[in-house]
Amino acid sequence: MANNSSSETASPVQLASNLLSVKGSPEIILCASLFYFRIPRAYWKERLEQIKFCGYNCIDVYFPWNYHEEEEGLWNFSGEKDAGHFLDLAAEAGLWVVARPGPYICSEWDGGALPSYLLNKEGIRLRDQEPVYLSYVAKWFDRILPILSSRQLGAAGTVLCVQLENELDFYGCRNPHGYLSSLRDMALAQGLTVPLIACAGQGGKEQATGNAEGIVPAFNFYPHDRDPAFEEKVLAYRAILAEQDLPLMVTETNRSHYLLRRLLSCGAKLLGPYLQASGTNFGFSNAANNWGNPLSFLTSDYDFGGMISPEGHLRKEAYEARLLSRMIRTYGRALAEAVPEDVAGCGSETGVARQALRLSGGGRLLFYTNLTDEMQVVDITAQADPAQDPKAPDFSGICTLPPGRSAALPEQVPLSRWNLQGTLVSSTAELEEIQHIDKTTYMVFAAEGSACIQIRLEQASEESQEAKGVLQIVRDGTLFTISSSGEGESKCRIPLHTGQAVELILIPRSKALLSDGIGPDGTIRMLTPHEYSSDPVQTGVKWSLQQIPLGIPITAAAPDPLAEAAALETLGVSKGYAWYQAATEVRTPGGRMGLLVERGSDAISVYAGDRYLGTLTPGGQTVYIPDPALHPMRQQWTLRVEQWGHTNFDDPRLPSLHLNAKKGIAGLTAVTRIHQLGANWRLFRSPPGMPDPALASPELDDRAWTMTGFGGWMTSEPRSLDYFRRQFLPSPEADSWILHLNGIETIVHVFIDGAEAGTVHPFDPTLNVSAYLQPGRESIITLCMERFLGLKAGSVQLYEGSKAEDWLFSASGESQLHEHAAAAFPHSHPASFPIGLAQGGTAWLYGKDLAVPDDGGKGWRVRVKGHGMKLTVFVHDRIVGRLWTEDSESRPVFAGGDPHSFYVPGCWVRQGEVQLSLLLEAVDTGRPASLEALEFIPV
Numbered sequence: 007m008a009n010n011s012s013s014e015t016a017s018p019v020q021l022a023s024n025l026l027s028v029k030g031s032p033e034i035i036l037c038a039s040l041f042y043f044r045i046p047r048a049y050w051k052e053r054l055e056q057i058k059f060c061g062y063n064c065i066d067v068y069f070p071w072n073y074h075e076e077e078e079g080l081w082n083f084s085g086e087k088d089a090g091h092f093l094d095l096a097a098e099a100g101l102w103v104v105a106r107p108g109p110y111i112c113s114e115w116d117g118g119a120l121p122s123y124l125l126n127k128e129g130i131r132l133r134d135q136e137p138v139y140l141s142y143v144a145k146w147f148d149r150i151l152p153i154l155s156s157r158q159l160g161a162a163g164t165v166l167c168v169q170l171e172n173e174l175d176f177y178g179c180r181n182p183h184g185y186l187s188s189l190r191d192m193a194l195a196q197g198l199t200v201p202l203i204a205c206a207g208q209g210g211k212e213q214a215t216g217n218a219e220g221i222v223p224a225f226n227f228y229p230h231d232r233d234p235a236f237e238e239k240v241l242a243y244r245a246i247l248a249e250q251d252l253p254l255m256v257t258e259t260n261r262s263h264y265l266l267r268r269l270l271s272c273g274a275k276l277l278g279p280y281l282q283a284s285g286t287n288f289g290f291s292n293a294a295n296n297w298g299n300p301l302s303f304l305t306s307d308y309d310f311g312g313m314i315s316p317e318g319h320l321r322k323e324a325y326e327a328r329l330l331s332r333m334i335r336t337y338g339r340a341l342a343e344a345v346p347e348d349v350a351g352c353g354s355e356t357g358v359a360r361q362a363l364r365l366s367g368g369g370r371l372l373f374y375t376n377l378t379d380e381m382q383v384v385d386i387t388a389q390a391d392p393a394q395d396p397k398a399p400d401f402s403g404i405c406t407l408p409p410g411r412s413a414a415l416p417e418q419v420p421l422s423r424w425n426l427q428g429t430l431v432s433s434t435a436e437l438e439e440i441q442h443i444d445k446t447t448y449m450v451f452a453a454e455g456s457a458c459i460q461i462r463l464e465q466a467s468e469e470s471q472e473a474k475g476v477l478q479i480v481r482d483g484t485l486f487t488i489s490s491s492g493e494g495e496s497k498c499r500i501p502l503h504t505g506q507a508v509e510l511i512l513i514p515r516s517k518a519l520l521s522d523g524i525g526p527d528g529t530i531r532m533l534t535p536h537e538y539s540s541d542p543v544q545t546g547v548k549w550s551l552q553q554i555p556l557g558i559p560i561t562a563a564a565p566d567p568l569a570e571a572a573a574l575e576t577l578g579v580s581k582g583y584a585w586y587q588a589a590t591e592v593r594t595p596g597g598r599m600g601l602l603v604e605r606g607s608d609a610i611s612v613y614a615g616d617r618y619l620g621t622l623t624p625g626g627q628t629v630y631i632p633d634p635a636l637h638p639m640r641q642q643w644t645l646r647v648e649q650w651g652h653t654n655f656d657d658p659r660l661p662s663l664h665l666n667a668k669k670g671i672a673g674l675t676a677v678t679r680i681h682q683l684g685a686n687w688r689l690f691r692s693p694p695g696m697p698d699p700a701l702a703s704p705e706l707d708d709r710a711w712t713m714t715g716f717g718g719w720m721t722s723e724p725r726s727l728d729y730f731r732r733q734f735l736p737s738p739e740a741d742s743w744i745l746h747l748n749g750i751e752t753i754v755h756v757f758i759d760g761a762e763a764g765t766v767h768p769f770d771p772t773l774n775v776s777a778y779l780q781p782g783r784e785s786i787i788t789l790c791m792e793r794f795l796g797l798k799a800g801s802v803q804l805y806e807g808s809k810a811e812d813w814l815f816s817a818s819g820e821s822q823l824h825e826h827a828a829a830a831f832p833h834s835h836p837a838s839f840p841i842g843l844a845q846g847g848t849a850w851l852y853g854k855d856l857a858v859p860d861d862g863g864k865g866w867r868v869r870v871k872g873h874g875m876k877l878t879v880f881v882h883d884r885i886v887g888r889l890w891t892e893d894s895e896s897r898p899v900f901a902g903g904d905p906h907s908f909y910v911p912g913c914w915v916r917q918g919e920v921q922l923s924l925l926l927e928a929v930d931t932g933r934p935a936s937l938e939a940l941e942f943i944p945v
Contacts, residue, residue, distance in 0.1 A: 017199050018159040019166055021222060023248040024366075025343050026255070026275040028102070028159070028166065032342035034270070034334045035166070036327075037064035037104055037257075037278040041113070042092040043073050044285025044308055047085065048913035049318060049864065050092055053283055054099040056314055060324045061331025064166060065096060066104035066257065066278055068111040070119035071146045072580075073291070078123045081149055089150070093157045093165065102159075102166040104203075104257065104278065107150045109133075109143045109189075112172050114304050114902055116291050117652030118665065122580040125573075125668055132666055133177050135184030144192060151196035158200045167201040168193060169257065173226060175210025177656050177665070182216030190220050205257040211246065223247065224276070226258035231265045231410070232377045237361050240272040241346060261312045263326040264375075267412040270334075271361040271373035273346040282327075284309035284316040286909050287902075289820050289885045290581035293654035294608055294625075298899030300659035300769075301625040303608070303650050306887040307903030317867055317909050317945040320536045325519040329452070332521070333414060333438045340365040340423055358382050358407065369419030369430070376407035383407070386415065386434050386458075403434040403458030403489075411454065426508065427464040428484065434458050435490075435512060441524045445506040446499075448528060452518035455492040459510060460485065467503040474498075477512065488512075495530075542869065542941035547853045547922070551837035552830045554848040557613035557644040559585035559816040560826050560925070568813035571604075573668030574649060582819035586645040588810035590676035593739040598641065598676045600632040602744055602805050604774060605672035607662035608650035609876070609898075611846065611929065615642050618846025621876075621929040623898040626661030628744060628772040630677065630805065643674060643810065650888070659769040673774070674810035675742040681804040683787075687716050687730040694725045694792070701729045702757030702788035716789070717799025724795040731788045734804065738782035742809040745773045747789075749800030757788040771800070776809070824883045827852075827923040841937045843875070843928035851937070853922030858912050864945040865912035874935030878925040881914045895930050912945070 020027040026035060038057050045053055057065055069089055076082055083089060096103050110133055111119045121142075124130055130138045157163025170189040179185055186204060193202055205224040206214035215223045225243055229236050244254040255276035256269055266277050285308045292304040309316050313323040334341060343366035357378040363371045376382045384405040405413055416437050419430040424440050426447060435453035442448075451459060462485045471486070473479055475496025480487040490496045490512045498510045509528060513521075522531040554560060565587060568577075574584055592598045601619070603610060607626045612619040614633065622629050649669045657663035688711035690701060700706070708731050712719065716730055736743060747754055747766050756763045758778035766773050779785055791799060818826065827850050834852055843849060858865075870877060872891045879887040887908025890897045915921050928935035 017201065019200050021201060021252055023251045023253060024273070024345050026253050032339050033063070033275075034342050035064045035102065035276040036062040036331055036334065037066050037276060038062045038282035038313075039278070039280050040065040040067060040283040041285055042067065042089060043070055043087070043291075044287065046911045046913050047088070049911070051095050051099070052318060053314065054095055054101060056318065056320065057283060058099050058101060060282075060313055060327040062101070062282070062327065064102040064104060066106060067092070068113050068115075068119070069105065069107040069150050070111060070113070070115055071109055072117060072119050072121040074149065075121055075146065078121065083149070083153070090153045090157065093153070093163055097157065097164040102164045104167055104169060105154050105165050106169040106172065107147070107154065108172060109146055110172055112654050114293050114295060114308065114654050115287070116293050116581065116654070118172075118293070118654040120665070122575045122652060125575045125666055131180075133171070133174065133185070134179050135181040135188060140188055143189070147192045147196065151193060151198065155197040158198060160199055165200060167203050167222075168198055169203050169205060169224070170221065171204055171214075173205060173207030173214065175213035176207045179213070182213055183218055184216070186216040186218040186221055190218055194220075203255065203257070209243070222252055222255070224255040224257040227256055227269070228258070228260060229265070231260055231262050234359060234377050236268055237272055237359055240269060240274070244273050244346065261310065261323060262410070263323065263330045264410050264412050266330060267373060267414060268359070268361070268375055271346065271363060271371070271414070273344065273363065275342070279312070281308070281310045282312040283314040284312050284903070286316050286886060290649065290651065292651040292888065294651050294662060295653065295901060296655050296657040296659065296663050297901040300657055300663060301623065302899040302901040303623075303890075305900050305903040305905045306889070306908060307905070309903035316903070318864060319538045319945070325535065329438060329519055333436065336437060336440050337365065337371070338423070340367050340369075341371070344371070358384055365419060367420060367423060370417050371414045372417055373412060373414050374405055374407060375412040376409055379409050381406065381408055386432065401432040401458075401460050403432070404456065405434040406453070406455035408454060421463075428462045431460040431462055431485070433460070438518055439521070439524065443524065443526060443528065446528060447506070447508050448511060448524050449508065450511045450513065450518070450521070450524065450530065452513055452515045453490075453492060454515050457490045457492060457512055459488045459512070461488070461510070462486070463500055463502065463508060465502040465504055467501045469501040471501070472499040475512070540943055542943050545856055545866075545942045547856050549837045549839075550831075550834035550852045550854070551841060552834035552850045552852075554830070554850065556616050556618065556846055556848075557646070559818075560848070561585075561816050561818040561822055562826060562829065563816060563822075565814035565816040568815050571671050571673045571810070571813060573672070574647070574670035574817070575668045577670070577815060577817070579649070579670075579817045579819075581649050581651070582817060583823065584647045584649070584670060584815065584817040586647065586671055587643065587814040588674055589640055589642050589812045590674065590808050590810050591640050592637070592676055592678060592808055594678045594737065596678060597639070598633065598637040598678060598807070599680065600630055600677045601643070602628060602630050602675040602677050602807070603645070603671055604628045604674065604744070605661065606647075607667070607669050609648040610671065611646040611927065613644040613646075613846060618931065620931045621896040623896065625663065626667055627770060628746075628774075641676065645671060645674075647671065661770050675744060675805065675807045676810070677805050677807040678740065679737065679806045681734070681806060683732065683734070683802040683804055684716050686713060687732045688712065689714050689719055690729040691719070691721070692727045692729070694727050697727065697755045697790040699757065699760060699762065702731070702786070702790070703760040704786045716802050717791075726793045728791045728793045729788060730791065731786060733784055734779075734787050735784045736779045736781055737806055740781055740806045740808065742776050742807050743774070743779050744805040745775050746803040746805060747771045747800050748803055749798055751797040751800070752794055753792045755790040757790065759785050820885055821883065823878070823925065824880055824923065827880065827925070828920075831920055831923075839937065839939050840872070841926070843926060843935045845928055845931055845934060847928040847935070849926045851924040851926055852920050853924075854920050856910075856915060856921040857917065858915055863912055865915070866910045866945060867907055867943045868910060869907045869941040869943065870937070871939045871941065872935070872937040874928055874930035874933060875937050876927040876929050877937075879908050880923040881910055881921060882916060882919065884914060886910060890929070895932060
């Protein structure tokens with residue numbers, strides 16, 4: 007057995023190509039994601055017990071850096087953030103732990119858990135071998151790793167392994183080897199002796215681990231569940247790991263146990279479906295993600311349909327989990343040490359994939375997987391193997407596979423591992439449990455329909471066997487062939503000459519899902535499946551409403567003056583709401599055409615004085631808002647910015663989706679003219695390569711260049727570098743110019759008077775060029791286009807106007823918002839549904855006298871019905887939900903869970919106080935907003 011521990015100290019976890027051993031015992035690790043930071047502390051123990059009930063023996067848990075470091079240097083590991091207590095509860099529940107402290111975790115969490123203050127550090131390069139970044143990681147590891155090392159296996163806990171980083175192969179790390187080596191050294195210095203692992207999110211083993219010594223590669227697979235080529239892919243990765251004498255560990259995958267069976271058939275030793283236990287993104291912990299092609303907002307409800315809902319309801323998949331885990335326990339060490347083997351007939355030609363595991367000690371499991379949406383009937387015909395059983399006749403039977411089903415069928419499995427003499431020759435039913443009670447060995451088989459089992463019992467006596475139910479028994483010496491029609495439960499009792507007996511129990515798979523083991527009398531104990539009502543109830547909540555004046559900051563603090571607009575992080579705001587207030591002075595006779603909001607994210611509501619212009623979700627892009635109303639020469643503006651969350655995934659398709667992207671706005675311009683610069687550009691075409699600044703020089707004589715429209719000139723060349731030059735005369739009254747290449751499909755390098763001003767591309771097509779232009783002074787604009795055959799050049803627009811001045815700034819985080827709500831409550835008035843708000847209006851809605859049910863209820867799922875409304879929901883001083891009604895005109899894509907409801911944890915409700923405070927925002931411009939109803943469904 008290879009010793010692949012992370013230290014010279016012997017580790018209680020040993021790894022080899024065909025096994026993962028814990029304290030000398032080979033194990034299949036069934037690992038469910040369970041995140042303490044998304045579940046109220048009062049329910050941690052219950053969730054852990056539910057995981058154990060589902061048959062899992064392990065959890066994986068992230069530890070979010072920015073959850074525990076609330077401000078730079080301010081750490082919190084108490085109360086709801088007591089990670090050590092959570093790990094202690096996991097140990098008490100008998101669950102191993104895959105600990106994932108990052109520093110980056112992804113997890114659809116704000117910034118992937120990287121603190122936003124890092125974005126202000128000079129010279130920092132995130133997620134890389136860079137001294138400034140690593141110095142801050144060291145501070146985080148100094149806090150979290152001692153909690154893990156003191157609770158690792160071999161110490162006082164059950165931490166099985168520690169994952170460093172997360173899916174680094176998705177990120178442009180310049181030096182993965184150096185970076186992961188540094189993280190490894192920090193981990194070892196903190197006394198970790200369990201294996202250190204790193205997971206590849208898209209199969210990039212080298213990019214994810216850096217091939218750093220002492221770091222074990224793991225893989226995350228997210229296929230379509232019925233991908234016909236899946237086994238081939240997984241086996242290829244297993245073979246790569248086997249060359250290093252390492253097992254295949256799948257740290258993340260889909261939640262269906264159908265897919266987990268496919269992974270098991272390929273020899274995976276750790277099966278980690280992601281988010282089997284769902285939760286809630288409380289507070290401002292949501293991320294802004296890339297699932298919306300590209301922008302989406304992550305819901306507060308964090309739920310991908312796993313086996314436990316955010317409020318703790320067991321779903322149907324929980325019973326699939328119990329069935330799979332029983333099967334794994336039944337085969338025990340033989341399965342834990344099993345090795346996949348090549349099987350003729352793998353593939354999808356017949357709609358059924360076939361894969362085999364060679365069990366240690368003899369025999370194998372044949373996995374048959376239905377890849378279609380139709381019922382499949384598989385003919386299981388096996389020729390007798392004289393080497394295995396010289397007396398066995400050929401075997402023939404059928405296995406019925408509904409859609410979404412994968413069955414593991416035994417073949418030539420020695421019974422000695424269960425203290426019997428003989429062989430389980432073949433079966434079209436799945437062996438899912440064996441128990442010894444008194445003098446009887448009970449063997450429970452499950453099938454979808456009819457089943458046939460062939461078993462040799464060397465100690466079978468001459469006494470006749472007993473049968474109950476619909477089955478046939480054919481005996482040939484010590485070989486028994488037992489057939490069942492699949493109608494209900496059938497039993498066959500075979501006496502042994504030792505005075506003991508073997509009882510085979512054949513049950514429908516539907517019954518096996520609800521099995522709770524075999525009772526002392528040999529009957530199968532049955533669970534009653536959990537059922538939960540989705541009907542709302544009357545709660546007796548008393549509602550009241552307090553309107554907030556249009557567009558004013560929701561904060562008690564006086565605003566701070568700013569020299570100019572700046573990102574929220576630069577201003578010390580890491581999450582929550584902010585208000586930018588400024589004025590524009592228009593000096594041109596024609597007045598103002600509209601407003602340009604520069605580099606805006608995430609949700610921005612715009613007010614011109616007391617007029618509401620709309621709510622935007624620009625994703626970090628610059629956005630123009632036409633304003634055709636009569637305009638004063640001087641205009642006061644207020645922009646309310648909600649920081650939905652930093653992206654958890656680095657994606658270049660929008661500016662705010664870069665991992666280092668800051669939030670808020672970069673500036674405002676009152677637009678007085680939009681120059682359409684489509685005609686009369688001079689063009690020079692060159693071979694592809696790097697842009698040549700000499701061709702952008704104002705001294706260059708370009709009179710011989712072709713004159714054409716921007717993007718013009720037909721050619722059959724598949725690729726070129728095109729230089730377009732023209733003169734531009736800025737207005738003498740303006741002081742702000744923003745270039746916009748509308749509809750561009752390629753990359754353009756922008757030069758003004760020979761100086762490179764920046765780059766534009768399809769996902770960020772605007773560029774502020776104010777620093778390169780002077781009022782009333784003519785300049786040369788050169789656009790160097792990386793031209794590819796067939797890609798559109800788009801059109802060129804130059805927005806001109808007056809930039810904003812006299813800036814004021816204020817902000818409110820979760821606690822400040824709650825303080826404002828509490829201060830406004832005494833002025834509220836009774837309200838009833840529906841509750842309407844004028845366009846752009848805001849208000850606090852309060853709910854009082856919400857009573858916790860006497861039957862120990864765990865709270866409520868609350869459905870929101872309405873239109874044109876955005877809601878931020880507090881239970882006392884905690885945000886439990888941020889929602890946006892579906893038909894709102896400005897609503898972005900939402901992903902990650904139910905966008906129409908929120909969860910009220912009963913443990914957080916205190917009687918005699920205002921339990922609910924909802925910040926309502928009317929976000930449509932075309933009609934008033936209405937909150938039609940809040941429907942309370944008891945958990």
